[in-house]
Amino acid sequence: MYPVSFEYHAPTSLDEALSMLERHGDEAKVLAGGQSLIPLMKLRFAAPHALVDINRIEGLDGLVEEDGQLRIGALVRHKTCERSELLRGRYGVLADAAPQISDPIVRNLGTVCGSLAHADPQGDWGSALLAIGAEVVARGPGGERTITLEDFFQGPFMTALEPTELIEEVRVPDPGARAGGTYLKLERRVGDFATVGVAVHVALDNGTIARAGIGLTGVGATNVKAVDAERALAGAEPNEEAIRGAARLAAEAAEPLDDVRGSAEYKRNVVRIFTERGLRTAVEAARAA
Numbered sequence: 001m002y003p004v005s006f007e008y009h010a011p012t013s014l015d016e017a018l019s020m021l022e023r024h025g026d027e028a029k030v031l032a033g034g035q036s037l038i039p040l041m042k043l044r045f046a047a048p049h050a051l052v053d054i055n056r057i058e059g060l061d062g063l064v065e066e067d068g069q070l071r072i073g074a075l076v077r078h079k080t081c082e083r084s085e086l087l088r089g090r091y092g093v094l095a096d097a098a099p100q101i102s103d104p105i106v107r108n109l110g111t112v113c114g115s116l117a118h119a120d121p122q123g124d125w126g127s128a129l130l131a132i133g134a135e136v137v138a139r140g141p142g143g144e145r146t147i148t149l150e151d152f153f154q155g156p157f158m159t160a161l162e163p164t165e166l167i168e169e170v171r172v173p174d175p176g177a178r179a180g181g182t183y184l185k186l187e188r189r190v191g192d193f194a195t196v197g198v199a200v201h202v203a204l205d206n207g208t209i210a211r212a213g214i215g216l217t218g219v220g221a222t223n224v225k226a227v228d229a230e231r232a233l234a235g236a237e238p239n240e241e242a243i244r245g246a247a248r249l250a251a252e253a254a255e256p257l258d259d260v261r262g263s264a265e266y267k268r269n270v271v272r273i274f275t276e277r278g279l280r281t282a283v284e285a286a287r288a289a
Ligand SMILES: Cc1cc2nc3c(=O)[nH]c(=O)nc-3n(C[C@H](O)[C@H](O)[C@H](O)COP(=O)(O)OP(=O)(O)OC[C@H]3O[C@@H](n4cnc5c(N)ncnc54)[C@H](O)[C@@H]3O)c2cc1C
Pocket: 029, 030, 031, 032, 033, 034, 035, 036, 037, 038, 039, 074, 100, 101, 102, 103, 106, 109, 110, 111, 112, 113, 114, 115, 116, 117, 118, 122, 123, 124, 125, 161, 165, 166, 167, 168, 191, 192, 193, 194
């Protein structure tokens, strides 16, 4: 099906893009990789009056470590993360998530920030970035504001972003010297959305866990941050008892539904097993960092 007709704008600066969003309010949509928005428009689940294509704005495609944090610009594609040397090691949860997103065609065009803005509870970036403690930098007519990812996701396909705002970048705090992580995804076939995904990030200090982050995909109304499991791990020795206890808490944080991909009980069990495996891998990676 063809989309409903719309105005197309291709601003070359952020200010221009913002003034277009302000002019059209909630009748406008930002267009980044188009990998989620265009299918929705073709199916007529979305019918924006105007598209504000940000692809011609320079300076939004930076993936850099700067001033003690990792910055992922609004036009950083999945494939850039997949190929980035920077993301291996301490940002391992991001490096592991990138190649598991869909197929090469989607990864060539789709963006990290577009994925967050789309807020699909089955999106992989949401969990990986929740685990590593990322924040969204939103820019609107009033300037810039920073939103933690936990506050950013408000429901399925709903975020804290105002219609007049766009995501300029995502920031990840310095994970410290001894950090590691991974992303485990169960999919029916390669390229599918997750039946269950578990993102794990661990930072060690003198051999104990200084900070742990766990994000869950496909088992809730949003990507889920397994807060109780994270708290149980903070300050703990990274041993089997702590890992198994945290995995049980992560499974309790999941709120999966029965569907064609599996029963709620099965998915909760996958969360537990993946969290155990992910934590072991993350701890090993952090020790080796
Ligand atoms: C066949 C297929 C399979 C897929 N499989 C997976 C998968 O396994 N895992 C996964 O995580 N994803 C998957 N996706 C989704 C894919 O990752 C999308 O690329 C991503 O969700 C959206 O990024 P985008 O840049 O294409 O955004 P767009 O489609 O351009 O936009 C999506 C939404 O975000 C908004 N938006 C985009 N950028 C910004 C911004 N900077 N500021 C404010 N709002 C913005 C748009 O207005 C729109 O509402 C799949 C998509 C397809 C088509």
